Amino acid sequence: MTQVVERPTRRGSTYPSARRLRARVRRQRAQRGRSLSLETLYVLVLTVAMAVALAGPRLGLALWPAQPAASADRVAVLLLLAGGAAGLVLLLRGLGPLFLSRDELTWLLPAPIPRRGLLLPALIRALTIGAIAGSVLALVGAARLAARPIAGADLAGWLSVGAAGGVLLALLAVAAQRGPGYWRWLDGSLPAILVVLGAAALLARVHPLPAPAAGAPPPLPVTIGVVAVTAALTALAVRGLARLPDARLYEPSATVGSYLDAAYAVEPSFLTDLRERRYWRRRALRTRPLLPRRRWLVPVQQDLLVLRRRGWRVAWLLAVTPLPALLTAGPRWLPALALVVGAGTAGGVTLDALRRDAAHPALLRLLGLTGRRAVTLRSIVPILLATVWSGLAVALLGLLGGLPPGPWWALGLAFGPTAAMLAVRRARAGQIDNALPLIDTPMGAIAPGPLMWLTNGADVLLFAVPTLFALLAPVSPAWGWVGAQVVLSALALAGYLNFGVDRRRPQV
Amino acid sequence: MSEIAVAVVGLRVTYGSLSVVRDVDFDLPVGGALCLVGENGAGKSTVLRCVTGLVEPTAGSVRVFGAPPDGTAAFWRRVVATVEQPGWYAGLTVREHVELVRLAGGGDPADGRVYDLLKVLGLHDLGDGTPDRLSSGERQRLLLAAALARPADLLVLDEPEQRLDAAIRPVVAGLLREHLAGGGSLLLASHDPAFVAVLGCPVLKLHSGSPLPQTADGPAPDGTGPVGDGASVSGGPV
Numbered sequence: 001m002t003q004v005v006e007r008p009t010r011r012g013s014t015y016p017s018a019r020r021l022r023a024r025v026r027r028q029r030a031q032r033g034r035s036l037s038l039e040t041l042y043v044l045v046l047t048v049a050m051a052v053a054l055a056g057p058r059l060g061l062a063l064w065p066a067q068p069a070a071s072a073d074r075v076a077v078l079l080l081l082a083g084g085a086a087g088l089v090l091l092l093r094g095l096g097p098l099f100l101s102r103d104e105l106t107w108l109l110p111a112p113i114p115r116r117g118l119l120l121p122a123l124i125r126a127l128t129i130g131a132i133a134g135s136v137l138a139l140v141g142a143a144r145l146a147a148r149p150i151a152g153a154d155l156a157g158w159l160s161v162g163a164a165g166g167v168l169l170a171l172l173a174v175a176a177q178r179g180p181g182y183w184r185w186l187d188g189s190l191p192a193i194l195v196v197l198g199a200a201a202l203l204a205r206v207h208p209l210p211a212p213a214a215g216a217p218p219p220l221p222v223t224i225g226v227v228a229v230t231a232a233l234t235a236l237a238v239r240g241l242a243r244l245p246d247a248r249l250y251e252p253s254a255t256v257g258s259y260l261d262a263a264y265a266v267e268p269s270f271l272t273d274l275r276e277r278r279y280w281r282r283r284a285l286r287t288r289p290l291l292p293r294r295r296w297l298v299p300v301q302q303d304l305l306v307l308r309r310r311g312w313r314v315a316w317l318l319a320v321t322p323l324p325a326l327l328t329a330g331p332r333w334l335p336a337l338a339l340v341v342g343a344g345t346a347g348g349v350t351l352d353a354l355r356r357d358a359a360h361p362a363l364l365r366l367l368g369l370t371g372r373r374a375v376t377l378r379s380i381v382p383i384l385l386a387t388v389w390s391g392l393a394v395a396l397l398g399l400l401g402g403l404p405p406g407p408w409w410a411l412g413l414a415f416g417p418t419a420a421m422l423a424v425r426r427a428r429a430g431q432i433d434n435a436l437p438l439i440d441t442p443m444g445a446i447a448p449g450p451l452m453w454l455t456n457g458a459d460v461l462l463f464a465v466p467t468l469f470a471l472l473a474p475v476s477p478a479w480g481w482v483g484a485q486v487v488l489s490a491l492a493l494a495g496y497l498n499f500g501v502d503r504r505r506p507q508v
Numbered sequence: 509m510s511e512i513a514v515a516v517v518g519l520r521v522t523y524g525s526l527s528v529v530r531d532v533d534f535d536l537p538v539g540g541a542l543c544l545v546g547e548n549g550a551g552k553s554t555v556l557r558c559v560t561g562l563v564e565p566t567a568g569s570v571r572v573f574g575a576p577p578d579g580t581a582a583f584w585r586r587v588v589a590t591v592e593q594p595g596w597y598a599g600l601t602v603r604e605h606v607e608l609v610r611l612a613g614g615g616d617p618a619d620g621r622v623y624d625l626l627k628v629l630g631l632h633d634l635g636d637g638t639p640d641r642l643s644s645g646e647r648q649r650l651l652l653a654a655a656l657a658r659p660a661d662l663l664v665l666d667e668p669e670q671r672l673d674a675a676i677r678p679v680v681a682g683l684l685r686e687h688l689a690g691g692g693s694l695l696l697a698s699h700d701p702a703f704v705a706v707l708g709c710p711v712l713k714l715h716s717g718s719p720l721p722q723t724a725d726g727p728a729p730d731g732t733g734p735v736g737d738g739a740s741v742s743g744g745p746v
Binding site: 280281283286290292301302305306310352353356359360362367373504505506507 | 579596604
């Protein structure tokens with residue numbers, strides 16, 4: 001009889017390369033049928049063509065304006081470039097930057113095949129992202145800081161240095177993935193760097209900083225030197241791939257897989273859940289006692305506990321209160337949008353509990369709370385947070401944003417509860433309803449589910465008309481405006497808590 | 509005549525053309541216990557969901573403490589159910605979850621009851637962990653701890669023994685017996701004859717959605733235990 005079970009592994013066995021296995025999978029998939037149908041290809045090409053036609057000229061002008069930046073704005077350009085570089089490293093760290101697809105994670109990572117070949121495509125992908133982002137930053141910088149006209153060779157020099165710089169940043173992120181303990185400072189300091197850059201940009205608006213002179217192109221030896229160093233470090237990184245522990249690949253691969261799931265299923269709530277899980281997984285908690293005399297405040301006690309544990313999140317939110325003031329240099333709607341998003345985000349710090357109650361009401365039933373009571377009590381901390389945030393942000397807007405004088409701080413405080421209601425509505429939105437019937441339009445049928453999910457809660461902004469109008473016009477808000485905003489916020493709260501939630505059953 | 513905790517008459521649940529529960533009748537008196545047994549897909553969980561008002565019957569009636577299960581907060585203050593997996597609160601520890609339920613249920617979280625529960629269910633050393641980090645068996649223990657941390661007139665448990673190791677099952681059975689001894693009622697579904705035997709409660713065997721007919725001298729021949737005092741059951745034809 002033939003032996004079914006293979007003999008134990010023998011030493012000296014030869015194993016196929018990852019490249020060979022991937023080629024085999026590709027071949028077998030191709031035999032089953034083309035993964036990219038002509039129809040999909042047509043839609044893709046059409047989408048790209050439309051995007052280029054619609055956004056191309058504007059994007060081109062943003063990348064390469066007709067004139068370089070005025071000397072007063074050069075500091076802001078430098079700060080923007082530095083922020084872009086820090087953001088690139090943050091993005092790469094968020095991706096891993098080395099990750100495998102789910103099928104490769106399951107089938108190839110546990111296989112006894114050479115690691116270098118397995119991870120080389122992932123490294124190439126990370127370095128390509130770095131090179132492209134670095135080139136774009138260099139292009140943006142050269143267009144604004146370099147003396148015009150710029151010769152082709154000089155531009156090539158800028159782009160080469162930018163691409164090499166981007167690759168170096170990607171290599172830094174790869175090194176951080178290999179030794180997260182050693183590189184933890186990188187993850188901790190990057191948001192701080194972004195905040196410092198933002199504060200410097202804000203300072204530059206109030207107190208002009210010395211402007212750098214128009215930049216000369218990088219000398220050829222410097223360009224060659226940077227590219228050579230980058231090549232050498234890349235070679236070292238390729239060599240080090242064999243030593244990358246498998247454990248460091250699992251979480252980034254699962255995260256990127258979830259991102260792709262969310263994109264494929266058009267379900268952003270997956271991402272919120274994933275982010276929450278990742279946040280709390282890294283934290284060591286210690287049980288805190290609840291106050292027995294405050295039984296009726298159980299959800300508030302829980303929210304305060306979570307708030308205490310999310311101290312850093314609150315600190316970051318406070319640090320970005322100048323953001324709407326910073327954005328007054330752009331279109332008028334931008335500070336108003338930043339205010340709504342910022343106050344809503346501040347209000348949402350403790351709303352994960354409500355999100356979970358909405359998705360799985362089993363715990364709410366165990367607690368025996370009606371939907372109305374749960375939502376009312378769980379709105380208290382968000383209202384406080386959103387009110388403080390919007391009060392500070394609008395006060396700074398009034399001081400630094402070039403707005404007409406008036407009691408802006410009071411208007412910001414009055415707007416807070418409305419922003420909190422927006423956050424509460426968003427938390428209860430749950431998953432996108434894909435069961436809704438399609439709507440026929442001249443451009444083809446569209447699914448209303450994602451649109452309704454995106455705009456869920458936006459109607460609350462009708463109760464923020466005094467604040468938004470004062471910012472968009474802009475006009476000086478008298479105390480009457482503040483009074484009107486207080487009344488509207490109170491109406492939004494009372495109306496929602498009376499008519500928008502279940503009064504009898506434990507469901508939100 | 510004793511007061512009835514759960515009265516189910518002619519219960520029928522149909523999903524499309526699939527009949528999941530057919531002609532199930534039983535009465536569970538206050539302070540009594542009843543265990544639903546049967547193979548996968550026999551309709552045990554659906555019956556429990558009907559009793560807790562989470563599924564609406566196609567036909568028949570369900571009354572819990574004399575009223576339909578309306579799913580109001582007042583209903584859930586008397587009934588505790590583990591018929592679905594909860595989503596745990598992010599940022600709260602294992603112990604804090606149990607204390608939260610105890611406090612919301614009118615108890616004192618610091619009176620030692622939570623400590624005892626976590627201790628006997630083997631969760632004491634995991635009290636500062638988060639539910640996301642627990643194994644599936646430990647999460648089941650946590651769910652039971654939360655369910656038992658507050659007073660309940662009726663416990664509705666769907667396979668409380670599932671994913672538990674052999675050592676902890678008798679402990680859980682002991683806790684449920686304590687609940688019964690305190691005057692509470694218990695309705696559960698189970699796949700483990702040994703667990704049901706330790707619990708010593710009457711059984712109602714379901715088969716493809718309907719109860720098996722009773723033999724002259726005992727329950728259906730499933731070997732899970734006798735139909736004894738505490739519940740009266742009857743069923744239609746298979």
